[in-house]
Amino acid sequence: xxxxxxxxxxxxxxxxxxxxxxxxxxxxxxxxxxxxxxxxxxxxxxxxxxxxxxxxxxxxxxxxxxxxxxxxxxxxxxxxxxxxxxxxxxxxxxxxxxxxxxxxxxxxxxxxxxxxxxxxxxxxxxxxxxxxxxxxxxxxxxxxxxxxxxxxxxxxxxxxxxxxxxxxxxxxxxxxxxxxxxxxxxxxxxxxxxxxxxxxxxxxxxxxxxxxxxxxxxxxxxxxxxxxxxxxxxxxxxxx
Amino acid sequence: xxxxxxxxxxxxxxxxxxxxxxxxxxxxxxxxxxxxxxxxxxxxxxxxxxxxxxxxxxxxxxxxxxxxxxxxxxxxxxxxxxxxxxxxxxxxxxxxxxxxxxxxxxxxxxxxxxxxxxxxxxxxxxxxxxxxxxxxxxxxxxxxxxxxxxxxxxxxxxxxxxxxxxxxxxxxxxxxxxxxxxxxxxxxxxxxxxxxxxxxxxxxxxxxxxxxxxxxxxxxxxxxxxxxxxxxxxxxxxxxxxxxxxxxxxxxxxxxxxxxxxxxxxxxxxxxxxxxxxxxxxxxxxxxxxxxxxxxxxxxxxxxxxxxxxxxxxxxxxxxxxxxxxxxxxxxxxxxxxxxxxxxxxxxxxxxxxxxxxxxxxxxxxxxxxxxxxxxxxxxxxxxxxxxxxxxxxxxxxxxxxxxxxxxxxxxxxxxxxxxxxxxxxxxxxx
Numbered sequence: 001x002x003x004x005x006x007x008x009x010x011x012x013x014x015x016x017x018x019x020x021x022x023x024x025x026x027x028x029x030x031x032x033x034x035x036x037x038x039x040x041x042x043x044x045x046x047x048x049x050x051x052x053x054x055x056x057x058x059x060x061x062x063x064x065x066x067x068x069x070x071x072x073x074x075x076x077x078x079x080x081x082x083x084x085x086x087x088x089x090x091x092x093x094x095x096x097x098x099x100x101x102x103x104x105x106x107x108x109x110x111x112x113x114x115x116x117x118x119x120x121x122x123x124x125x126x127x128x129x130x131x132x133x134x135x136x137x138x139x140x141x142x143x144x145x146x147x148x149x150x151x152x153x154x155x156x157x158x159x160x161x162x163x164x165x166x167x168x169x170x171x172x173x174x175x176x177x178x179x180x181x182x183x184x185x186x187x188x189x190x191x192x193x194x195x196x197x198x199x200x201x202x203x204x205x206x207x208x209x210x211x212x213x214x215x216x217x218x219x220x221x222x223x224x225x226x227x228x229x230x231x232x233x234x235x236x237x238x239x240x
Numbered sequence: 241x242x243x244x245x246x247x248x249x250x251x252x253x254x255x256x257x258x259x260x261x262x263x264x265x266x267x268x269x270x271x272x273x274x275x276x277x278x279x280x281x282x283x284x285x286x287x288x289x290x291x292x293x294x295x296x297x298x299x300x301x302x303x304x305x306x307x308x309x310x311x312x313x314x315x316x317x318x319x320x321x322x323x324x325x326x327x328x329x330x331x332x333x334x335x336x337x338x339x340x341x342x343x344x345x346x347x348x349x350x351x352x353x354x355x356x357x358x359x360x361x362x363x364x365x366x367x368x369x370x371x372x373x374x375x376x377x378x379x380x381x382x383x384x385x386x387x388x389x390x391x392x393x394x395x396x397x398x399x400x401x402x403x404x405x406x407x408x409x410x411x412x413x414x415x416x417x418x419x420x421x422x423x424x425x426x427x428x429x430x431x432x433x434x435x436x437x438x439x440x441x442x443x444x445x446x447x448x449x450x451x452x453x454x455x456x457x458x459x460x461x462x463x464x465x466x467x468x469x470x471x472x473x474x475x476x477x478x479x480x481x482x483x484x485x486x487x488x489x490x491x492x493x494x495x496x497x498x499x500x501x502x503x504x505x506x507x508x509x510x511x512x513x514x515x516x517x518x519x520x521x522x523x524x525x526x527x528x529x530x531x532x533x534x535x536x537x538x539x540x541x542x543x544x545x546x547x548x549x550x551x552x553x554x555x556x557x558x559x560x561x562x563x564x565x566x567x568x569x570x571x572x573x574x575x576x577x578x579x580x581x582x583x584x585x586x587x588x589x590x591x592x593x594x595x596x597x598x599x600x601x602x603x604x605x606x607x608x609x610x611x612x613x614x615x616x617x618x619x620x621x622x623x624x625x626x627x628x629x630x631x632x633x634x635x636x637x638x639x640x641x642x643x644x645x646x647x648x649x650x651x652x653x654x655x656x657x658x659x660x661x662x663x664x665x666x667x668x669x670x671x
Contacts, residue, residue, distance in 0.1 A: 039444040047485035050411065050419040052390050171390050171414060173276065173338045192276040194389060207389035209274060211441040217484070 034099055037214045044223035049205040055081075055198050056169020059162050060123065060155040063136040063143065070123075070166060071202055073153050078118045078225050079198040080104070080218065083172050083191065085126035086138045096210055097195055098122075101152070103215040105142075108150050118222060120152040125167055125174060125191065127157045170196060170204070199225050268602045268659050269557045270502055272387040273441060277339045277664055280602045284309045285319070285362060285660035288628055289344050290652040291615055292327035297650035301330035301346060303355055303364050304651055305660070306644055308608070308630055316630065316642030318649055320363045324353050329458070329615060332656050334385025336392060336414050339664060341367070343392055344656075345382035347614075348458055350374035352382055352394070354416065358666035370416040374400045377410045377421035381454055384436050390414055395437045398453035405453035405473050406432035411486070422486050424448065425479060429491040433475030438501040439483050440510060445533070446483040447512055447525060449498040450475020461617045478514070478525060480533050492535035494523050500552055501525075504559030504580070511580055513538075515553050515564060520544035522562075522575070522583050539583040541573065542566055551613060552597045556604050565591075565598040567613050572598060572638065589638050591631070593623040599657045600633075607631045607638060611646075612653030628654050 055074045059067050073079065080101065088094035101120050108114045122139070124130035130138070139154040157163040167174060174191050195213055197206040206221050268279055286308050292300040305320040324330075328346030335342055340358035345351065354368035373382055379396035380403060386393040392414060396407045408423040426432040433450035440447070451457070452474045456464055464470055474497050480490040496519030503512045511526040522539035541564050542548035548566035555562050555577070562575040562583060572595060574587040591609050599608045609629045612618050618626075626646040631638040646654040 037444070038442055041444070042482055042485040042487075047482075047487070048420065050391075050413075052413050052419065053415065053417075171338055173340075204390070207391075209389055209441075211273065212484075 041217045041220050044220045045227040051203040053204050055202045056166050058166045061132050063132050063154050065132040073121050074198050074202045076200055081121040082195040083123050083125045086130050100213050115149040122154050124156040127163050130156045197221055274337045274387050274389050275335050279659050279661045283659040284662045286608055287658045288654050289330050289333045289656040291330045293652045298323050300325050300327055322364055332383055337387040337389050343385040347381040361660045361665055376418040379407050386437050395434050403454040407434045425488040431477050436501045440503050444483045446481035447501050448479045449501055450477050494535050502555040505557050506559040509559050515550040524580055538581055554598045554600050563598045565595045570595050593625045594619045607633050608657055610654040612655045626653050
């Protein structure tokens with residue numbers, strides 16, 4: 001079965017543009033310390049996280065190159081998923097998400113009640129460049145399971161055709177821009193940073209942009225989902 | 241009773257802190273901060289959400305695309321219109337956060353029309369109708385459409401029970417699935433009324449304003465102003481909410497129907513400005529030295545005793561200037577907002593016999609104005625001009641560049657505007 005023509009065209013366009021535009025892989029994605037929110041976030045469990053939409057399904061590749069359904073990485077645990085491309089340098093884009101994920105990983109490792117309940121997924125939207133091998137190098141030591149038990153998966157797709165339904169399904173927009181700061185305009189892929197909080201049933205429950213992406217806020221939301229689960233279990237009929 | 245006497249009557253009521261009117265959210269500088277694809281160069285299109293007029297064309301509400309790129313051969317001409325097939329007091333519209341769709345609604349029904357503007361930005365296509373707002377929430381008259389990531393916040397004006405002004409907000413996902421409903425507060429000083437909403441994510445603040453209900457805004461103006469009890473039923477508050485939790489935190493007293501809310505886009509600023517329609521006052525919402533949110537009257541628009549009726553405002557991208565349209569005198573005013581505590585009018589011009597919405601380009605060099613307030617409140621006879629007019633602004637003078645006569649074109653009453661661009665054609669469309 002072939003993808004719709006529009007998606008095929010878009011896929012070809014993205015493949016071409018990424019090949020034209022991409023500078024070398026951004027290695028560390030380190031930066032200035034993360035800012036703290038200018039407000040006191042509401043306490044966990046005092047607000048509702050809506051079921052915004054189901055996470056889309058599609059085929060992805062892990063760093064071992066084996067295809068898997070995306071749902072393999074969005075069910076049964078709370079998932080924090082962000083799109084990146086490895087050459088992204090926008091400080092308000094992928095690098096920010098990376099630093100937030102790093103900070104959260106440390107926080108989760110230091111919180112035994114969260115161990116084994118959360119996973120991270122970093123999904124490339126640049127399949128032309130970000131092969132499983134490239135993603136492996138990009139991930140570095142982050143894929144190792146540490147004592148916090150949090151797994152961080154680095155995924156890509158086999159082609160733009162496989163990617164597009166995921167991008168569309170999450171509402172993760174990609175656009176083409178021109179960097180005119182140099183002698184010659186350079187085409188670049190750009191995106192609005194979005195990080196998706198997905199519950200154990202694979203429903204998207206929060207979408208963070210750079211204006212709301214604070215580790216403290218995300219942790220509160222994770223706690224809120226866990227409290228919701230605990231409440232459901234306490235209300236479930238006891239099997240005899 | 242002619243319009244002048246009508247509004248003089250309202251002036252008296254304004255002094256007793258009742259309010260009325262309807263205006264509009266518009267332009268490139270007044271979108272939700274979650275809308276990423278701002279048009280920072282030359283826009284190609286202005287989309288005009290247009291009220292149908294019985295006997296004019298198909299008589300239905302419609303989304304009209306006008307070419308506004310001066311380099312185009314069809315500059316200043318209508319390129320396309322897509323009809324809803326209904327006449328439902330078309331009023332406001334808003335982009336989804338990905339700017340692929342426009343949600344547009346009418347105040348007389350609970351239907352929301354969703355248009356695809358990404359596949360072919362010049363020719364929007366009606367792709368969905370959402371009709372469950374009343375059933376899900378009990379609210380009526382969807383007014384403001386404000387994008388959150390993956391979601392759309394809709395502020396209603398009324399309710400299905402008594403069609404009064406007590407109302408609330410409804411949250412949908414981008415596919416039109418109802419997620420939650422939120423009543424405007426009626427305690428702690430709240431009057432329960434709603435009008436506009438706008439957010440400041442940096443401060444986790446959602447700010448709302450207040451107007452009136454269906455029973456008032458759908459009546460003929462002449463009847464309404466003779467009804468003293470009805471004229472008491474207008475909003476006099478703004479409400480601060482915890483944006484994350486969507487819970488009200490503080491009610492601010494802002495008499496005279498505070499309407500459009502504009503947060504300064506300057507990253508260093510954390511204030512919003514609004515215009516109270518009946519009192520013709522500008523109000524600033526800000527934090528005081530202790531961090532408490534307050535509302536403060538900071539300026540006057542024209543001569544309040546003449547009820548100029550400020551119906552729309554548009555803030556410049558740097559937060560240093562504010563356009564104000566006043567319906568009754570047909571004037572467009574510019575205020576220097578360098579000191580938002582003391583806005584100073586620096587320019588005014590009569591831009592129509594009746595003017596309502598005002599939109600500006602991101603660079604502030606182009607200003608668009610439309611004419612219609614509400615079907616039953618627009619002026620009559622020769623004063624009932626219905627148009628979109630495009631102006632150039634050089635910092636000193638507004639110079640009209642084109643006009644589309646919406647009556648001559650058999651389109652209807654020109655109301656809310658949003659800007660469009662060929663460059664925003666979606667990748668999936670092959671662009």
